[in-house]
Amino acid sequence: xxxxxxxxxxxxxxxxxxxxxxxxxxxxxxxxxxxxxxxxxxxxxxxxxxxxxxxxxxxxxxxxxxxxxxxxxxxxxxxxxxxxxxxxxxxxxxxxxxxxxxxxxxxxxxxxxxxxxxxxxxxxxxxxxxxxxxxxxxxxxxxxxxxxxxxxxxxxxxxxxxxxxxxxxxxxxxxxxxxxxxxxxxxxxxxxxxxxxxxxxxxxxxxxxxxxxxxxxxxxxxxxxxxxxxxxxxxxxxxxxxxxxxxxxxxxxxxxxxxxxxxxxxxxxxxxxxxxxxxxxxxxxxxxxxxxxxxxxxxxxxxxxxxxxxxxxxxxxxxxxxxxxxxxxxxxxxxxxxxxxxxxxxxxxxxxxxxxxxxxxxxxxxxxxxxxxxxxxxxxxxxxxxxxxxxxxxxxxxxxxxxxxxxxxxxxxxxxxxxxxxxxxxxxxxxxxxxxxxxxxxxxxxxxxxxxxxxxxxxxxxxxxxxxxxxxxxxxxxxxxxxxxxxxxxxxxxxxxxxxxxxxxxxxxxxxxxxxxxxxxxxxxxxxxxxxxxxxxxxxxxxxxxxxxxxxxxxxxxxxxxxxxxxxxxxxxxxxxxxxxxxxxxxxxxxxxxxxxxxxxxxxxxxxxxxxxxxxxxxxxxxxxxxxxxxxxxxx
Numbered sequence: 001x002x003x004x005x006x007x008x009x010x011x012x013x014x015x016x017x018x019x020x021x022x023x024x025x026x027x028x029x030x031x032x033x034x035x036x037x038x039x040x041x042x043x044x045x046x047x048x049x050x051x052x053x054x055x056x057x058x059x060x061x062x063x064x065x066x067x068x069x070x071x072x073x074x075x076x077x078x079x080x081x082x083x084x085x086x087x088x089x090x091x092x093x094x095x096x097x098x099x100x101x102x103x104x105x106x107x108x109x110x111x112x113x114x115x116x117x118x119x120x121x122x123x124x125x126x127x128x129x130x131x132x133x134x135x136x137x138x139x140x141x142x143x144x145x146x147x148x149x150x151x152x153x154x155x156x157x158x159x160x161x162x163x164x165x166x167x168x169x170x171x172x173x174x175x176x177x178x179x180x181x182x183x184x185x186x187x188x189x190x191x192x193x194x195x196x197x198x199x200x201x202x203x204x205x206x207x208x209x210x211x212x213x214x215x216x217x218x219x220x221x222x223x224x225x226x227x228x229x230x231x232x233x234x235x236x237x238x239x240x241x242x243x244x245x246x247x248x249x250x251x252x253x254x255x256x257x258x259x260x261x262x263x264x265x266x267x268x269x270x271x272x273x274x275x276x277x278x279x280x281x282x283x284x285x286x287x288x289x290x291x292x293x294x295x296x297x298x299x300x301x302x303x304x305x306x307x308x309x310x311x312x313x314x315x316x317x318x319x320x321x322x323x324x325x326x327x328x329x330x331x332x333x334x335x336x337x338x339x340x341x342x343x344x345x346x347x348x349x350x351x352x353x354x355x356x357x358x359x360x361x362x363x364x365x366x367x368x369x370x371x372x373x374x375x376x377x378x379x380x381x382x383x384x385x386x387x388x389x390x391x392x393x394x395x396x397x398x399x400x401x402x403x404x405x406x407x408x409x410x411x412x413x414x415x416x417x418x419x420x421x422x423x424x425x426x427x428x429x430x431x432x433x434x435x436x437x438x439x440x441x442x443x444x445x446x447x448x449x450x451x452x453x454x455x456x457x458x459x460x461x462x463x464x465x466x467x468x469x470x471x472x473x474x475x476x477x478x479x480x481x482x483x484x485x486x487x488x489x490x491x492x493x494x495x496x497x498x499x500x501x502x503x504x505x506x507x508x509x510x511x512x513x514x515x516x517x518x519x520x521x522x523x524x525x526x527x528x529x530x531x532x533x534x535x536x537x538x539x540x541x542x543x544x545x546x547x548x549x550x551x552x553x554x555x556x557x558x559x560x561x562x563x564x565x566x567x568x569x570x571x572x573x574x575x576x577x578x579x580x581x582x583x584x585x586x587x588x589x590x591x592x593x594x595x596x597x598x599x600x601x602x603x604x605x606x607x608x609x610x611x612x613x614x615x616x617x618x619x620x621x622x623x624x625x626x627x628x629x630x631x632x633x634x635x636x
Contacts, residue, residue, distance in 0.1 A: 030133040030379075034140050037397065038120045041144065045113035048153045048407030050444040052109055056469070056543050057157040062105050063473040063538050065095035070476075076243035078197070079158055080541050082352065083253045086240040087197050091158045105474045106444040109156055116152045116160040119143060122167045127372065131323040131330070134379040135372065141393060142372035145364045146305055146400040147286025148278060151357045153407055154423065158198050162361035163368075165194040166205055173209040180217045185225035188213075189232030196233060201362040204347050206233075208340075248541045265353040267346070273427035274355050275345045278363050280306060281429050285422040286403030288433050289415040293402075295432060301399055308396040311389075315377025318385060323376075334373035340366035354425040410517075411440040412502070412597070437598040439574070441466045441500070441518075446474050448516035449498075454479035456494065458486040458532065460524055460630045462600050463498025465572045468545050472535045482535065487572060488628035489532025495524040497568065497630055499602070506595035507566035507602050509632045523633040528557050529624045533572065547576035548625025554582070557618045561631045563608035567591070567616060570628040574599040577626055582619035591616070 054062075057079065067073035078089040098111040120140050127139030143149070143163065152160030172191040176184045192209075195202035213226060283305045287298040319330045344363045349355055378389025417430035439462065446466060453459075453475050459467055464487040467475065475483045486492055497520070504511050504519030511519035536546055561567065567586075571579040579599070584591040586605040595602040605614050618629060 028133050030137045031128075034124050034128075034133070034137040037137070037140050038124060040401070041120050042114070042117045044401070044404045044407070045117040045153070046110055048404065049109035049113040049156065050106055051407050051410065051442045052153065052156055053411075053440050053442055053446075054105075054109060055155050055157065057155065058109070058112075059105075059470045059473065060538065060543050061092060061095055061157055062099070062108055063471045064089070064092040065099045065108065066473045066477050068093055068096040069100040075245075075540075076239040077245075077540050078240065080543070081200055082258075083541075084255070084258060085200070086541065087158075087200075088236045088239050090197055090236065099477065104447040104450075104477060105470070106442075106447050109443050112156050112160055113153070116156075116164060119164040119167055122164065122171070123368075126167065126171060131326050131328060131376065135323070135376045138372035138375035138379065138393070139368070141397050141400070142368040142375065143364070144397070144400045145278070145282065145368055145371075147282030147284070147290075147403055148357070148360050148364055148426075149400070150286060150290065150403050150406075151361050153404070155358045159358045159361055161194075162198045162202060163365050165191065165198045166202060166362070166365045169195050169202075169205060169209060173213065176213055177216050180213065180222050180225055182225060182228070185229045186232070188226075189229030192229060193233045193236040197236065199359070199362060201344075201348050201351070201359055204344055205362070243540065245540045248539045262352055264350050267350060270349045270355070270427060271346050274349050275342060277355075277422075277426040277429070278341075278345060278360055278367060280309065281422070282360075282426070283399065284429060285417070287399070289417065289422075290403035290406040292405070301402070304395060305399045308392055308399070309371075311378075311392050312371050312374030315374035315389070318377040318381050319373070320380055324380075330373050330376065334370050337366045337369040337373070341370060355427065356424045357422065357426060360426050410442065411438065413437045414440075437596055439465060439597045439599045443474075445516035445518065446470060447478065449518050450474040450478040452515050452520070453483060453485075453496075454481075456484035456492070457496045458489060458492035458494065458526070460488060460495060460497035460526065460628050461499055461521075461568045461570050462503070462597070463496065463518060463520070464488055464532075464628055465570060465599065466498070466518075468533060468535075468572055471538060471545065482537075485535040487533040487535070488526070488529065488570075490526045490528075490530055491532075495522070495526060495630075497521040497524045497632060499568065499600075499632075500597065503595040503597065503600070503602050507568070507632060508564065508594075508604065509566045509634055521632050523635065525561075525631040525633060527559050527618075527629040527631060528555075529627065529629075531625065532628065533625070544575070545573065547573045548623050550577075550623050550625075552577055552580065552621045552623055554619070554621050555624055557616075557620075557629055559616050559631070561614055561616055562634065563605055563610055563612040563614055564634040565614075566594070566632040567603040567618070568600065568628075568630050568632060569603070569618065569620070570600040571622065571626060572599075572628055573626045577623040579620060579622040579627060582621065583617070584619075585617045587612075587614045 064075055075089045075092060078087040078091055080086050095108055098108045123139040123143045124136045128136030169191045172188050176188050192206045195206050210226060284302050287293060287301050316331060316334060323330050341363060344366060348359050348363060375389060375393055378385050413435050415433040415435055418434055420428040420430040422428045468487045472483055472485055498518045501517050501519055512522045513520050584603050587608050589607050591603040592606040593601060594604050608614050
């Protein structure tokens with residue numbers, strides 16, 4: 001019977017392996033290449049954080065982190081998962097650290113992405129110790145699975161850390177396999193808890209590692225220590241049950257409805273579809289939607305990526321029976337990794353009728369390991385095989401990094417697949433794309449604007465939409481108090497509208513000032529609605545700002561304005577309800593659409609004499625409480 005301190009047969013993997021025939025102190029090109037790739041990924045993650053507008057989940061997280069950092073609230077409940085369960089509040093408390101240090105929302109996003117990018121040096125260290133530096137490089141590049149590794153940048157919340165915590169779990173599990181001491185069991189328990197709180201889809205890896213350690217250390221002492229680790233996980237999930245605050249109305253769905261309508265839907269065709277989606281379709285939508293490549297170039301790059309995968313598969317035939325200097329049976333490990341990938345895909349697919357992109361990261365790690373082992377099959381051979389493998393890896397790395405280009409600049413439009421949405425279903429795809437404007441505003445600019453909004457005001461246009469989407473938390477963080485805001489409406493003494501710089505130029509109306517690319521207007525005449533939204537304090541389980549209730553209905557607004565004024569119509573909460581423009585008429589003629597960013601439109605009088613008084617009519621179908629219609633007046 002194996003004891004808890006019995007070393008594994010392959011424990012030489014914890015010794016740093018050196019290449020045959022190379023002095024230990026000599027420069028290692030594999031190490032240099034790995035460090036260069038790691039540095040590149042860190043730079044991309046930081047740049048992406050600064051350019052990110054984030055998602056409602058992040059602004060929910062930042063709201064609670066700000067409340068914690070400023071001593072205003074200490075929540076017991078954390079992020080919700082599929083309106084079914086709540087995680088512990090530990091993610092909120094972690095984010096409170098950069099907020100307390102004055103990092104702001106952009107700095108907090110950078111903090112998240114620095115943590116997320118730490119998966120690359122950790123993968124390098126594990127790979128180099130498991131086999132050698134060649135395998136370490138293969139692990140680092142293999143971890144950047146094309147398309148899907150960008151999930152943590154598209155959705156910069158706790159799911160961005162899934163791959164990192166799974167690697168930590170692997171490292172701690174290996175440590176416990178060598179010696180299952182009480183200290184190591186505690187570390188294992190914290191690693192398991194971190195996985196569950198990154199996303200519950202990691203529970204399969206937690207369970208598998210626990211079974212492995214029980215098999216490895218078949219003793220009562222081992223069982224007691226693993227029970228200690230399990231108690232840490234359970235205690236980390238306990239706080240939401242102690243939270244006495246009421247949940248948001250209709251926030252939780254009934255368990256019976258979930259079991260009856262969401263679990264195990266269409267598994268026979270969805271499992272292979274999502275498996276193929278993670279393996280190859282992710283690269284397709286990454287190249288098609290997240291790069292500026294023309295359609296033909298994206299298709300060529302995708303076929304090249306598929307050839308690289310075939311090349312990786314061929315590498316298994318070239319693998320040595322055991323890895324030099326470590327004794328690891330790489331073919332067995334690779335087969336086990338690919339089987340784990342398929343099993344994880346099946347598990348994730350069974351949980352919901354669709355598989356959105358934020359559920360994919362838990363599938364990436366075993367696939368990345370299987371890919372890395374295939375690359376090593378080429379690196380392990382000398383001569384032409386190694387050179388061919390190195391060249392192919394360079395091509396592969398260029399392709400997997402290409403989708404990250406989306407986050408390296410100011411985003412004003414996005415590509416979309418007509419009739420398909422791979423962000424919400426990993427098995428969804430289309431063979432072409434359309435380009436649509438988007439109301440995107442980066443967090444680094446939001447922080448700078450927040451410092452301009454410390455006095456009570458009624459906000460309009462893009463400014464209102466941006467601040468409302470953030471729950472005004474960046475303003476609270478910058479000004480030291482919660483602001484007294486209204487979002488749209490005719491009430492209030494101080495009205496302030498904001499447009500993106502390009503929209504301001506298109507309007508022809510000079511702003512009072514421009515801050516961080518947002519043109520601010522103080523000569524604003526609100527038209528509709530009578531009552532706008534209010535800055536709100538979040539409730540338990542709330543993710544989105546409150547929106548006006550009801551369905552879109554026809555409405556007509558008539559008003560007069562000077563010929564040189566601009567009319568701005570904004571759907572503040574486009575996800576809450578769509579807005580349809582039936583007609584915009586100025587002076588009896590169709591008004592000219594000067595700018596459209598997807599949810600905000602700027603109109604001008606197309607044929608008006610200077611100084612003339614113009615009658616406007618706007619016909620829309622919308623939830624009136626969610627729109628914002630204003631006139632930007634020229635200085636008289």
